[in-house]
Amino acid sequence: MNPQVTIKDIARLCNTSVSTVSRVLNGHPDVSEPLRARVLEAAEKAGYVANGSLRNKSKANTIAVIQRGEGNLFFPQLLQSLLPNIYKRQYSCLLYQIATDGDEIRAATTLVRKERLLGILFLGGRFNYTKEELAPLSVPFVCCTYTNAFGCLEAGDYSSVTIDDSQAARRAVHTLYKQGHRRIAALIHEEADHSIGELRYQGYKAALREHGLPLDTGLVECAHGYDLSRAYRAAERLIQRRRDFTALFAISDTMGLAAMKALQDAGLQVPADCSVMAIDGLEVSRYVTPTLMTLEQPVATLGEEAVRILVDRIEGRAGNRHLVVGTRLRAGASVRRVSPED
């Protein structure tokens, strides 16, 4: 290493400007290839080492996306929105997937140590982090589609972009109620997973309370996962146990699709025998029969804002922020009007 060599020296050696050398060394794309090669060669020969340690210099433009839950169809859709925003800001995306019951903070801590990341986008995670758990995370991060609802972090401790999950679930159940449904089953993840599932289940219970409907736990079934096959088996269990519901609220589109299939396989028509309503707004939910009625997450906004917040933090332009966005009702043929006496 040769700390006395500066980018001014390299600029002089290459007969170019300091800002051009800086752009090359920072990996900006707006420099011609011959000039880039010349600058890099000169920097190398002169033994130039950027400020900061050897560790921080490498992978200096990498953001990691840590996706929790491989089988959840919503994440590829969100990822598709995140990626162009990451590229637009000249960052690269390292992708890491873990299981639904995996520990995203542990995965992140390992990655930060191994990969010298600049920041992390968490796609899904627990809602109850503590300050102590987050301490090893030395880089900015944004919780995408969740918050610290069950934890005790302060707003300044982390960033998030999300819908209001509890409110969305209330809205979904309210939508079914307005269509006359009174016995509304729920397909959830776990009753108390301290995660998105719990919040959406809370919204379901809140909606029932608001409309004076009793909570009938026999109408609630846990999928213990967010993938199609677990959700299908859970819906099967529910249908085997009970047939006295006219509507089913699924906490995600993936679960809603699986529920429709389980109902149809059990000889029940959707929506004639049972209406189905979900939250997320998958693209594929438009292409099943009947189309799944759902509350769409604004994926384009979530993707854009998550990257904006993270990059603003990385580049020191802003502190932690929280963005809560609304859902949009997507019409679908999976819900029908019934008379409340049905």
Next chain:
Amino acid sequence: MNPQVTIKDIARLCNTSVSTVSRVLNGHPDVSEPLRARVLEAAEKAGYVANGSLRNKSKANTIAVIQRGEGNLFFPQLLQSLLPNIYKRQYSCLLYQIATDGDEIRAATTLVRKERLLGILFLGGRFNYTKEELAPLSVPFVCCTYTNAFGCLEAGDYSSVTIDDSQAARRAVHTLYKQGHRRIAALIHEEADHSIGELRYQGYKAALREHGLPLDTGLVECAHGYDLSRAYRAAERLIQRRRDFTALFAISDTMGLAAMKALQDAGLQVPADCSVMAIDGLEVSRYVTPTLMTLEQPVATLGEEAVRILVDRIEGRAGNRHLVVGTRLRAGASVRRVSPED
């Protein structure tokens, strides 16, 4: 830079072994955190620079996945199989998505320059690369789900893992033929895209020829993309133009799902009025009604072997290789038997 400092010196400074220093500097995870920190600090203070240039040292464990076609539902499924294999071998995955009509070689060349990759997994791409185009790609790569069928590369010039697309299409059409279908429509990408679509279309035509059926181009519709919405619109155009087919072959599950929806929206029952058969084997295709009959790609094998071939190349254990795997017929309710006179 201080080229005279060797890892032996650092090992001595840290009172540890050369192999431990090597493991730390190569980013292996099996070193305790305090020791890792001590080695890195010593290396930095001593001005250690690894063999090779400044450029090649950084991101020394990164593989890029370049996915061509954001809306193709098959790729998230393949990615889910690739990722654990990448992690298992101590590599990280940089993800880059481009449009279906994007230039994956150009994207790769830029990434190689910017990111110091060790290798590339291409998820989808053209089948007609030339040696000249590939010259700037200085790292090993594996074409996942395609080969150089329309180009003139030699086997030693690249690696690939794929099904036999033409053969799979023949098998799909043959399956429909055996069920009595004689007027079989096709939903394809482009007639001559020098890509997977063309190969599968060739298989469709070959199957017709083998069974003495005429090619009726009025029964062929191009989606100009692999996403649901383009495929749906293409199926709509086909249905508006013709109703005299008893079966439809879609070159991908994504297209098959969209076609079933378009048929149902046009008042046609699947399979009563029209059977639908596809290739790929998406998970979600099991959860639509009727379930889509399809030829499954062996995703687990493709993912495992693609990573194995790439890592063997990167680590110098083997040269370029080509793996062709078979498809498996997945039963589905979207195909019915008809009498050949139908």
